[in-house]
Amino acid sequence: MLKIEEIREIIKLIDQSSIEEFVYKHEGSKVELKKRSSIQPVQAQPIHPASAVVAQPSTPAPATEVTAQPNSEQENSSQVQSDQYHKIVSPMVGTFYRASSPDTPAYVEVGSTVNEDSVVCIVEAMKLFNEIEAEVEGEIVEILVKDGQLVEYGQPLFLVKQK
Known part of the structure; x- marks a missing residue:
């Protein structure tokens, strides 16, 4: 693909x-x-x-309603650890999915080892399912967003402890 x-x-x-x-x-x-x-x-x-997440149709919402904000606990955790861990960020606005379909296991969990080519999640935008790769070698230490959550361009999705 x-x-x-x-x-x-x-x-x-x-x-x-x-x-x-x-x-x-x-x-x-x-x-x-x-x-x-x-x-x-x-x-x-x-x-x-079977290889794609089925998204429910929705009507477009104004940009002010689409913004996804991390809760304060996630925000504080990310700020403390942002200097010591690599952030995998969303390359686009869309819906975050941890697995390719609801009945398959998540691509990664906390503690999973990843390399540059490892797929860590999918971000769906306009019915296009985009596989997001880790782009670094290391271990997933935190998943910053929930499955099915709307994400913004540049929003951190995972923290990775680099090797």
């Missing part, structure tokens, strides 16, 4: 071109991008629903 950086680059290229529709299939996965107008979002759908 394409990495988030590759999908972003494809979206930029399609946006700058006269291409109206793009379909990419690889090893049972499918990414379909359609350009309808300059305002509507580009969407992708997985072929295998």
